[in-house]
Amino acid sequence: MTDSAESEKAPGSLTLTPELAAYLAEQVRLQVEEELRKRGLESPRPKRVALIASKGTLDMAYPPLILATTAAAMDMEAAIFFTLYGIDIIKKRTCSDLKVPSLANPAMPVPVPNIVGVLPGMTWMASWMMKDWMKKGGVPTIPDLLDMARENGVRLIACQMSLDVLGIKKEELIDGLEFAGAGAFLDYAAEADITLFV
Amino acid sequence: MTDSAESEKAPGSLTLTPELAAYLAEQVRLQVEEELRKRGLESPRPKRVALIASKGTLDMAYPPLILATTAAAMDMEAAIFFTLYGIDIIKKRTCSDLKVPSLANPAMPVPVPNIVGVLPGMTWMASWMMKDWMKKGGVPTIPDLLDMARENGVRLIACQMSLDVLGIKKEELIDGLEFAGAGAFLDYAAEADITLFV
Amino acid sequence: MTDSAESEKAPGSLTLTPELAAYLAEQVRLQVEEELRKRGLESPRPKRVALIASKGTLDMAYPPLILATTAAAMDMEAAIFFTLYGIDIIKKRTCSDLKVPSLANPAMPVPVPNIVGVLPGMTWMASWMMKDWMKKGGVPTIPDLLDMARENGVRLIACQMSLDVLGIKKEELIDGLEFAGAGAFLDYAAEADITLFV
Numbered sequence: 001m002t003d004s005a006e007s008e009k010a011p012g013s014l015t016l017t018p019e020l021a022a023y024l025a026e027q028v029r030l031q032v033e034e035e036l037r038k039r040g041l042e043s044p045r046p047k048r049v050a051l052i053a054s055k056g057t058l059d060m061a062y063p064p065l066i067l068a069t070t071a072a073a074m075d076m077e078a079a080i081f082f083t084l085y086g087i088d089i090i091k092k093r094t095c096s097d098l099k100v101p102s103l104a105n106p107a108m109p110v111p112v113p114n115i116v117g118v119l120p121g122m123t124w125m126a127s128w129m130m131k132d133w134m135k136k137g138g139v140p141t142i143p144d145l146l147d148m149a150r151e152n153g154v155r156l157i158a159c160q161m162s163l164d165v166l167g168i169k170k171e172e173l174i175d176g177l178e179f180a181g182a183g184a185f186l187d188y189a190a191e192a193d194i195t196l197f198v
Numbered sequence: 199m200t201d202s203a204e205s206e207k208a209p210g211s212l213t214l215t216p217e218l219a220a221y222l223a224e225q226v227r228l229q230v231e232e233e234l235r236k237r238g239l240e241s242p243r244p245k246r247v248a249l250i251a252s253k254g255t256l257d258m259a260y261p262p263l264i265l266a267t268t269a270a271a272m273d274m275e276a277a278i279f280f281t282l283y284g285i286d287i288i289k290k291r292t293c294s295d296l297k298v299p300s301l302a303n304p305a306m307p308v309p310v311p312n313i314v315g316v317l318p319g320m321t322w323m324a325s326w327m328m329k330d331w332m333k334k335g336g337v338p339t340i341p342d343l344l345d346m347a348r349e350n351g352v353r354l355i356a357c358q359m360s361l362d363v364l365g366i367k368k369e370e371l372i373d374g375l376e377f378a379g380a381g382a383f384l385d386y387a388a389e390a391d392i393t394l395f396v
Numbered sequence: 397m398t399d400s401a402e403s404e405k406a407p408g409s410l411t412l413t414p415e416l417a418a419y420l421a422e423q424v425r426l427q428v429e430e431e432l433r434k435r436g437l438e439s440p441r442p443k444r445v446a447l448i449a450s451k452g453t454l455d456m457a458y459p460p461l462i463l464a465t466t467a468a469a470m471d472m473e474a475a476i477f478f479t480l481y482g483i484d485i486i487k488k489r490t491c492s493d494l495k496v497p498s499l500a501n502p503a504m505p506v507p508v509p510n511i512v513g514v515l516p517g518m519t520w521m522a523s524w525m526m527k528d529w530m531k532k533g534g535v536p537t538i539p540d541l542l543d544m545a546r547e548n549g550v551r552l553i554a555c556q557m558s559l560d561v562l563g564i565k566k567e568e569l570i571d572g573l574e575f576a577g578a579g580a581f582l583d584y585a586a587e588a589d590i591t592l593f594v
Contacts, residue, residue: 389589
């Protein structure tokens with residue numbers, strides 16, 4: 001055993017040469033890698049946001065789209081799974097014309113008695129007002145948010161079961177969508193850092 | 199020190215026999231286990247889904263039940279915490295007869311003006327239509343989804359505080375439930391991979 | 397090489413002294429620290445709950461406040477991000493007077509036909525009933541829950557974009573709030589163990 005000056009003297013009777021120390025460190029690194037891999041902790045990856053959009057009203061179309069596009073701008077991965085009424089957000093015919101009822105929501109910015117809210121024209125008026133507020137507040141429109149999402153790599157996934165149940169054809173939907181079931185969403189969301197049901 | 203042919207030659211002056219390498223690797227593995235355990239990173243466990251069902255309408259009863267039963271079929275752990283109006287989903291009297299209002303939701307598949315939606319019979323009609331679509335789309339009924347959930351190990355947890363507030367007795371609820379508070383849900387969800395509030 | 401009695405005998409020809417074992421353990425600890433740090437898994441930290449409160453009705457004000465205060469009592473970190481209608485929960489004028497509509501919710505504990513639910517006074521009555529049930533069930537009022545939240549370190553964050561859109565000034569809101577955008581919420585939630593959209 002050579003006892004070179006630069007070798008670190010391990011406690012005890014064994015001489016720990018720099019080479020042996022490096023060898024042991026590598027063994028430790030490999031073992032740690034393996035144990036972490038077994039626990040599903042792979043090497044660092046981007047943060048991930050998995051959202052479900054289940055509502056088709058104008059007010060509830062904003063949260064998933066704003067959260068997903070903001071996440072994408074922060075270099076996070078993001079996907080929105082459109083299901084149930086949420087399909088309306090990605091339908092060509094409805095996406096630019098979503099509505100919010102002026103009814104059964106006492107927290108509306110301009111609350112209207114329900115007896116008035118049921119009258120014809122009130123839903124149209126509430127929807128027009130909300131679009132106007134959003135515009136003045138600098139919030140993009142729903143079609144613009146959809147464009148921003150697709151341009152920035154947000155995955156827009158249409159729930160196949162919802163399409164089947166509602167009898168909606170793919171041609172009725174906007175471009176750039178994926179089609180999948182609840183299982184695919186769960187697979188994606190199981191690796192996500194943020195999961196929200198809107 | 200024997201220097202057998204099959205022994206790996208460690209850098210430095212030390213001969214690392216296969217036995218010694220295996221011994222060191224095991225020491226490292228035990229140490230890594232211990233360090234990870236201290237950090238709460240136990241051995242691999244199934245993915246876990248923690249859901250809150252707070253709505254008692256027919257439309258919003260499907261998402262938690264479909265997500266939980268799908269998760270169970272994928273060998274994930276799943277639990278649904280029924281709270282507030284969500285208690286209706288696990289009440290004997292209401293679980294097979296949940297209703298969806300044809301009101302205040304402009305995204306209904308067959309939208310009806312609110313002035314019509316308030317009329318007697320409209321909620322019944324909307325509920326009947328939704329059940330019919332689901333049936334044609336091959337989606338199980340709510341009672342069937344509840345059975346599938348229990349048979350596949352999904353934990354169905356009734357919020358004790360909601361039962362107290364609403365004055366509902368355990369006898370009024372379906373079998374196979376657990377009873378717990380928000381704290382128990384938070385404990386479960388803190389270890390979950392997917393958490394959603396429906 | 398000394399062969400002391402207390403040293404553990406490694407297989408093969410090498411004696412692993414207690415000092416060498418300690419040296420290896422320290423190498424393992426440092427390596428585990430480093431690999432976990434790379435994966436964003438710092439030393440053990442409290443569990444964290446990140447909630448969005450987007451509804452401003454009385455019924456949907458309880459879940460985020462009850463979950464957050466319960467989490468705080470369990471030594472978890474918690475924050476609520478108030479956005480959209482949820483701003484009503486933290487407005488001085490409305491926080492103690494939130495309302496629940498007796499409309500479009502067939503799962504109300506005392507369901508009322510929608511044709512009756514639209515009548516003037518019905519929302520007031522439903523709100524009064526819900527407050528009464530909660531009181532009898534021992535659930536604190538919304539203002540009390542807000543106080544409990546602030547006293548126990550729950551972070552209450554008002555969505556700046558919502559304030560801008562709705563034209564609400566900070567003076568109109570309760571004390572002890574933070575102000576931030578969706579990006580700040582995503583940053584916080586990305587490190588959370590439980591994320592829920594109410």
